[in-house]
Amino acid sequence: MTSTVIRGARLLGAEPTDIAFEDGVITAVGDGATGHDAIDGTGLVALPGLVDLHTHVREPGREDAETVLTGSMAAARGGFTCVHAMANTEPVADTAGVVEQVWRLGREGGYCDVQPVGAVTVGLQGAQLAELGAMADSAAGVRVFSDDGKCVSDAVLMRRALEYVKAFDGVIAQHAQEPRLTEGAQMNEGPLSGELGLVGWPAVAEEAIIARDVLLAEHVGSRLHVCHLSTRGSVEIIRWAKSRGIDVTAEVTPHHLLLSDDLVRSYDPIYKVNPPLRSNDDVEAVREGLADGTIDIVATDHAPHPMEDKECEWSAAAFGMLGLETALSVVQQTMVDTGRLTWAQVADKMSTKPASIGRVENQGRPLAVGEPANIVLVDPSAKRTIDPRDTASLSRNNPYSGLTLPGEVVATFLRGRPTVRDRALVEGSNA
Amino acid sequence: MIKNLLSAGDLDRADAIRILDTAEELLGVASRPIKKLPTLRGRTVVNLFFEDSTRTRISFEAAAKRLSADVINFSAKGSSVSKGESLKDTALTLQAMGADAVIIRHHSSGAPHRLAQAKWTKGAVINAGDGTHEHPTQALLDAFTMRRHLTGSVGGDLQGKNVTIVGDVLHSRVARSNALLLDTLGANVTLVAPPTLLPVGVDHWPVKTSYDLDSSLEKADAVMMLRVQAERMNASYFPSAREYSRRYGLDTTRLNRLPDHAIVMHPGPMNRGMEITADVADHVRSVIVEQVTNGVAVRMAVLYLLLGGAADESTTEDSSTKDRE
Numbered sequence: 001m002t003s004t005v006i007r008g009a010r011l012l013g014a015e016p017t018d019i020a021f022e023d024g025v026i027t028a029v030g031d032g033a034t035g036h037d038a039i040d041g042t043g044l045v046a047l048p049g050l051v052d053l054h055t056h057v058r059e060p061g062r063e064d065a066e067t068v069l070t071g072s073m074a075a076a077r078g079g080f081t082c083v084h085a086m087a088n089t090e091p092v093a094d095t096a097g098v099v100e101q102v103w104r105l106g107r108e109g110g111y112c113d114v115q116p117v118g119a120v121t122v123g124l125q126g127a128q129l130a131e132l133g134a135m136a137d138s139a140a141g142v143r144v145f146s147d148d149g150k151c152v153s154d155a156v157l158m159r160r161a162l163e164y165v166k167a168f169d170g171v172i173a174q175h176a177q178e179p180r181l182t183e184g185a186q187m188n189e190g191p192l193s194g195e196l197g198l199v200g201w202p203a204v205a206e207e208a209i210i211a212r213d214v215l216l217a218e219h220v221g222s223r224l225h226v227c228h229l230s231t232r233g234s235v236e237i238i239r240w241a242k243s244r245g246i247d248v249t250a251e252v253t254p255h256h257l258l259l260s261d262d263l264v265r266s267y268d269p270i271y272k273v274n275p276p277l278r279s280n281d282d283v284e285a286v287r288e289g290l291a292d293g294t295i296d297i298v299a300t301d302h303a304p305h306p307m308e309d310k311e312c313e314w315s316a317a318a319f320g321m322l323g324l325e326t327a328l329s330v331v332q333q334t335m336v337d338t339g340r341l342t343w344a345q346v347a348d349k350m351s352t353k354p355a356s357i358g359r360v361e362n363q364g365r366p367l368a369v370g371e372p373a374n375i376v377l378v379d380p381s382a383k384r385t386i387d388p389r390d391t392a393s394l395s396r397n398n399p400y401s402g403l404t405l406p407g408e409v410v411a412t413f414l415r416g417r418p419t420v421r422d423r424a425l426v427e428g429s430n431a
Numbered sequence: 432m433i434k435n436l437l438s439a440g441d442l443d444r445a446d447a448i449r450i451l452d453t454a455e456e457l458l459g460v461a462s463r464p465i466k467k468l469p470t471l472r473g474r475t476v477v478n479l480f481f482e483d484s485t486r487t488r489i490s491f492e493a494a495a496k497r498l499s500a501d502v503i504n505f506s507a508k509g510s511s512v513s514k515g516e517s518l519k520d521t522a523l524t525l526q527a528m529g530a531d532a533v534i535i536r537h538h539s540s541g542a543p544h545r546l547a548q549a550k551w552t553k554g555a556v557i558n559a560g561d562g563t564h565e566h567p568t569q570a571l572l573d574a575f576t577m578r579r580h581l582t583g584s585v586g587g588d589l590q591g592k593n594v595t596i597v598g599d600v601l602h603s604r605v606a607r608s609n610a611l612l613l614d615t616l617g618a619n620v621t622l623v624a625p626p627t628l629l630p631v632g633v634d635h636w637p638v639k640t641s642y643d644l645d646s647s648l649e650k651a652d653a654v655m656m657l658r659v660q661a662e663r664m665n666a667s668y669f670p671s672a673r674e675y676s677r678r679y680g681l682d683t684t685r686l687n688r689l690p691d692h693a694i695v696m697h698p699g700p701m702n703r704g705m706e707i708t709a710d711v712a713d714h715v716r717s718v719i720v721e722q723v724t725n726g727v728a729v730r731m732a733v734l735y736l737l738l739g740g741a742a743d744e745s746t747t748e749d750s751s752t753k754d755r756e
């Protein structure tokens with residue numbers, strides 16, 4: 001492989017400099033670095049390759065909505081070099097066999113590292129622990145376990161899972177949703193749900209589980225990760241838990257940073273997601289929480305669905321939104337352009353921390369000599385009007401359709417190899 | 432006039448009064464030996480019912496036929512084609528058949544909005560009840576009935592009238608539509624229910640609320656009892672049907688606390704013995720049967736105004752004779 005040099009890019013948003021890499025490893029950082037292949041980085045920001053802790057790639061089982069390959073391509077276009085593939089596939093990723101299959105498909109695709117998430121319970125049924133150790137010991141080396149889509153609502157089972165994964169430094173990523181309080185729930189419970197006649201999904205159903213889980217994590221001395229936190233109360237509970245020294249991390253999705261429940265007034269299921277879009281006050285609270293470090297990371301909850309699952313009446317529609325290709329733009333709009341986060345902090349919340357929570361060793365590394373050349377170049381001055389058809393995903397359920405968002409990924413390098421170059425996917429990345 | 436009738440909130444005061452006044456004129460048609468006007472001849476009206484409601488369907492059907500429209504009844508009930516392609520595909524089919532109006536009843540809140548906004552049909556969309564959201568023509572016929580009894584003035588509204596609506600507000604599309612329309616018409620609405628059956632955020636509605644029925648009767652000009660399904664007690668909304676009836680049911684004792692001129696209403700179908708006793712339902716002050724009659728006139732008015740029946744007025748006279756079949 002030839003050597004490459006990126007000239008004049010702003011590393012983590014700092015002053016422009018050069019960065020060179022060869023054979024997948026960064027070889028020089030600073031003015032005057034050299035390489036055969038030169039890329040003009042003028043006006044671009046260089047970040048470590050992004051890491052998503054929450055991606056639904058739908059394979060195996062729903063290859064009509066997304067595959068490991070198409071999800072990886074969408075990830076690369078969004079600047080990601082690693083995604084965590086959630087376990088709610090068909091069959092469920094609750095055995096070493098399934099997680100190894102997903103992991104291998106990711107390697108064959110070559111667009112990003114695909115790190116499978118293992119199910120906590122067999123078949124996501126919430127009754128019996130899956131073989132967590134076997135998944136941890138498999139070639140996929142699973143460290144994140146989640147029944148995402150469903151909550152591990154049984155307190156004893158949650159306690160045992162939290163304890164059990166300590167043996168291999170795993171973490172339980174909880175989809176916090178008290179099931180009885182959310183039976184048939186369709187949207188955030190508030191004045192609008194009452195007006196629209198849609199069954200409410202109350203904030204307390206999320207907060208009650210998070211409160212219970214942080215106390216459980218404290219009691220058994222385990223590591224807990226909270227998926228897609230969405231309410232002001234949840235932010236406050238995490239803040240309290242961290243102040244007590246509880247080992248908890250939390251994520252927020254791009255859509256909960258940008259969109260609020262008044263969009264549901266249209267009854268367009270493109271805005272149907274779980275947890276639901278919340279009030280403007282909740283949106284403000286998650287932005288505050290992300291800025292002050294209460295919320296550790298941004299994770300996409302990229303959830304592809306075929307057209308027919310969204311082109312219908314609200315209650316029949318599937319929950320979920322695409323996110324990989326727009327995440328960085330949404331974070332730029334809501335957090336960077338508003339002065340709430342620096343690019344260095346974005347790198348921390350979208351690369352370093354998620355890799356650390358997932359215990360992915362060769363991702364989320366600093367842009368420094370000797371480190372893997374996982375690099376994304378972003379043009380923060382670009383403006384894009386979002387067109388759902390402009391995607392590598394097989395699905396089109398993009399809630400930002402028609403919005404103009406800032407920032408565009410110019411190039412993504414996975415261990416030195418471009419997966420995106422000149423703002424376009426590099427075809428046949430699987431070298 | 433608006434193009435679709437999706438929510439009672441779509442109607443401003445002038446639109447609402449225009450519908451009520453038109454219904455007043457059309458009510459006369461029902462009492463004629465020949466109950467038919469040629470206004471919508473050649474127009475196609477589709478009754479698209481994804482949920483069983485014979486009474487509402489018949490009411491719309493009678494309204495459309497009395498205006499000489501061609502009526503297609505499409506019952507998709509039970510087609511648990513859960514993914515809902517059925518709604519889109521059905522709408523596209525109806526569009527291909529040239530539906531000028533689609534009257535839709537659906538178990539999913541917002542389905543009429545989807546139909547109208549996704550542009551799956553070009554015809555006027557009339558909400559005949561969607562999930563636990565709204566039922567605007569029911570609110571119109573209720574307002575029409577109230578105006579006849581409480582003011583008697585064509586051209587007027589319900590300014591200052593006190594309307595008490597009692598029961599399962601949480602799940603009631605009738606309550607939502609009535610709250611909006613009655614507010615537009617200047618009435619004072621009080622919703623009475625156990626706290627479990629009032630939606631979160633009801634304090635944002637243009638109404639007063641109370642947990643106590645007895646204190647909400649003395650000044651009421653109209654009392655509307657909502658249907659309460661006994662199954663709600665299984666989800667712990669209230670302990671038992673008996674307790675519900677005791678606290679929120681309308682019996683003769685409570686009826687006697689109403690002012691003399693007050694009327695008793697119910698959108699039907701009634702649970703006699705649950706929210707209303709049989710003797711109150713059949714009492715002289717009950718206007719429940721009249722509501723049904725008025726429903727046809729109000730729906731005729733809605734169809735007439737939404738389909739721009741006025742445009743065909745020139746043909747009215749000569750074709751009226753041919754129409755006597």
Ligand SMILES: [Zn+2]
Pocket residue numbers: 148149150175227228274275
């Ligand atoms: Zn989830």
